[in-house]
Amino acid sequence: MGFHCTRVFSTPKAPSFSLLKPELISVKVHQLNKVRGFEVKAAMQPEDQVRIPHVLTVAGSDSGAGAGIQADLKACAARGVYCSTVITAVTAQNTVGVQGVNVLPEDFVLEQLHSVLSDMRPDVVKTGMLPSTGIVKVLCRYLQEFPVRALVVDPVMVSTSGDTLAGPSILSSFREELLPMAEIVTPNLKEASALLGGMPLESLADMHSAAKYIHDFGPKNVLVKGGDLPASLDAVDVLYDGENYFEFRTSRIKTPNTHGTGCSLASSIAAELAKGSSVISAVKVAKRFIESALGYSKNILIGNGPQGPFDHFLKLKKYAHGSCRQSLFDPSNLFLYAVTDSRMNQKWDRSITDAVKAAIQGGATIVQLREKEADTRDFLESAKACLEICRQHGVPLLINDRVDIALACDADGVHVGQSDMPAHVARVLLGPDKIIGVSCKTPEQAQEAWVDGADYIGCGGVYPTNTKENNPTLGLDGLKTVCLASKLPVVAIGGIGISNAHSVMKLQAPNLKGVAVVSALFDRESVLIETQKLHKVLVESNTEIR
Numbered sequence: 001m002g003f004h005c006t007r008v009f010s011t012p013k014a015p016s017f018s019l020l021k022p023e024l025i026s027v028k029v030h031q032l033n034k035v036r037g038f039e040v041k042a043a044m045q046p047e048d049q050v051r052i053p054h055v056l057t058v059a060g061s062d063s064g065a066g067a068g069i070q071a072d073l074k075a076c077a078a079r080g081v082y083c084s085t086v087i088t089a090v091t092a093q094n095t096v097g098v099q100g101v102n103v104l105p106e107d108f109v110l111e112q113l114h115s116v117l118s119d120m121r122p123d124v125v126k127t128g129m130l131p132s133t134g135i136v137k138v139l140c141r142y143l144q145e146f147p148v149r150a151l152v153v154d155p156v157m158v159s160t161s162g163d164t165l166a167g168p169s170i171l172s173s174f175r176e177e178l179l180p181m182a183e184i185v186t187p188n189l190k191e192a193s194a195l196l197g198g199m200p201l202e203s204l205a206d207m208h209s210a211a212k213y214i215h216d217f218g219p220k221n222v223l224v225k226g227g228d229l230p231a232s233l234d235a236v237d238v239l240y241d242g243e244n245y246f247e248f249r250t251s252r253i254k255t256p257n258t259h260g261t262g263c264s265l266a267s268s269i270a271a272e273l274a275k276g277s278s279v280i281s282a283v284k285v286a287k288r289f290i291e292s293a294l295g296y297s298k299n300i301l302i303g304n305g306p307q308g309p310f311d312h313f314l315k316l317k318k319y320a321h322g323s324c325r326q327s328l329f330d331p332s333n334l335f336l337y338a339v340t341d342s343r344m345n346q347k348w349d350r351s352i353t354d355a356v357k358a359a360i361q362g363g364a365t366i367v368q369l370r371e372k373e374a375d376t377r378d379f380l381e382s383a384k385a386c387l388e389i390c391r392q393h394g395v396p397l398l399i400n401d402r403v404d405i406a407l408a409c410d411a412d413g414v415h416v417g418q419s420d421m422p423a424h425v426a427r428v429l430l431g432p433d434k435i436i437g438v439s440c441k442t443p444e445q446a447q448e449a450w451v452d453g454a455d456y457i458g459c460g461g462v463y464p465t466n467t468k469e470n471n472p473t474l475g476l477d478g479l480k481t482v483c484l485a486s487k488l489p490v491v492a493i494g495g496i497g498i499s500n501a502h503s504v505m506k507l508q509a510p511n512l513k514g515v516a517v518v519s520a521l522f523d524r525e526s527v528l529i530e531t532q533k534l535h536k537v538l539v540e541s542n543t544e545i546r
């Protein structure tokens with residue numbers, strides 16, 4: 001790839017108000033005020049307004065979005081910090097390498113810096129690709145005019161694919177102008193070597209010496225990153241603060257998806273500094289974040305090149321095995337709702353996984369794990385194992401009561417009772433795409449479940465049952481009243497089995513989608529046979545109703 005410098009961006013000037021007629025001026029100013037939110041702010045009390053931590057990144061764009069500005073935005077968002085951007089260059093880049101670089105004109109970098117710094121007052125500035133000496137000088141000038149709490153310099157020079165992002169001509173302005181202003185500078189091995197005139201760096205001891213020499217250029221802290229040490233070693237970074245060395249060590253994740261780790265680490269450090277952390281805790285948190293993001297993303301496949309991007313939001317992992325739930329909640333899943341019971345499985349000497357497998361084979365359309373007595377650790381392990389089975393069959397798996405277990409195993413949702421965690425709180429914790437069900441006995445509770453953002457309600461006990469003590473029975477009339485009032489799909493529960501499922505479905509109550517059963521499936525010798533029988537009854541009821 002040739003490193004070329006082209007002016008591709010013109011610098012359009014903002015329209016001058018003096019050229020507009022007076023009536024147009026007032027319209028224009030009004031619109032501007034609206035856009036800037038002045039009208040909204042004027043209506044708010046000062047105590048309603050919250051200043052949030054803010055990082056400005058001054059860096060290059062990576063079209064593949066693994067590194068550069070895109071990584072910075074994602075890292076800051078993942079770390080809960082606002083991020084504004086000044087773009088210094090646009091690269092045509094993917095997982096194979098860098099195919100082209102367009103450096104932005106200095107005066108347009110200046111214009112962006114002015115726009116952001118004069119208005120928004122970020123707490124921390126983080127720099128990435130600074131492709132020309134002129135851009136470094138402009139930035140240093142602006143930082144003097146608009147000082148920030150901390151400057152984090154990631155001295156980007158060469159991409160991992162070996163392509164030049166900032167040539168050697170940049171080194172003197174880095175050493176003489178930018179580094180003396182930095183709270184922390186974060187070179188990788190190659191960059192540290194370049195800053196030190198080509199000093200070979202191959203070991204941990206070399207990293208210590210390099211950190212000390214780079215500290216002499218004036219930054220308060222130097223973090224030499226060891227991502228490029230041999231793959232057999234831990235991922236170790238060395239911090240030197242002018243007095244002491246600190247080693248930050250994590251296991252090395254075996255993954256090709258490390259493109260952008262450097263940008264993301266520096267942005268995460270900037271994010272923590274913006275929140276008010278010390279440098280040492282900022283580096284510790286940032287490094288832990290990179291390690292877990294790499295761990296989550298180790299199997300994701302994006303692009304055909306040797307170095308893929310990773311996922312900052314720890315979300316893509318679930319697609320990695322093609323085993324994620326296909327879509328949002330489908331009320332027809334409530335048709336045959338199997339609820340496990342640890343005591344019954346123990347009594348019949350079967351494992352929870354065997355019970356779930358048999359229920360699904362027999363026709364269960366959703367499974368809820370209700371493990372009242374299990375230790376947390378055992379429950380989590382069972383939940384993970386059952387989830388694997390459910391995913392293989394496209395059957396959603398819900399966890400009774402335990403939002404923490406649902407989160408930890410990434411189950412499809414939870415079912416909560418009236419005295420468990422409120423559904424609206426569970427919704428905040430679980431996010432918009434998980435299933436939440438609520439047990440309701442009255443129209444008021446059904447209404448509340450709807451307002452709280454639940455997906456369905458479980459209504460019962462319809463008939464007397466041994467599974468729940470002191471549980472008043474609603475009868476078919478009570479069930480019908482709640483179904484009529486509900487805005488959510490309903491599954492009937494409580495003492496339902498092969499003998500009475502037909503009577504429940506025959507009610508033809510609005511919103512009633514199916515029956516939930518515990519004992520009728522699990523307090524029997526063969527879960528498979530009982531589920532098959534119940535499935536047959538429900539299908540027949542459906543046919544008859546139609």
Ligand SMILES: Nc1ncnc2c1ncn2[C@@H]1O[C@H](COP(=O)(O)OP(=O)(O)OP(=O)(O)O)[C@@H](O)[C@H]1O
Pocket residue numbers: 067159160187188189225226227228235236237250251252253254255258259260261262263264265287290291294
């Ligand atoms: N495989 C890995 N497992 C765990 N941590 C890693 C791994 N690879 C890199 N890191 C960590 O990621 C951070 C970035 O280090 P690295 O040396 O890769 O930066 P870089 O070369 O500037 O990255 P890039 O140029 O790809 O953005 C460091 O904290 C490093 O220890």
Ligand SMILES: Cc1ncc(CO)c(N)n1
Pocket residue numbers: 059060061062067068069091093128129156158159160165259260262263
């Ligand atoms: C734009 C950009 N900045 C930084 C890096 C370093 O990872 C990269 N590859 N691309």
Ligand SMILES: [Mg+2]
Pocket residue numbers: 156188262263
């Ligand atoms: Mg880097």
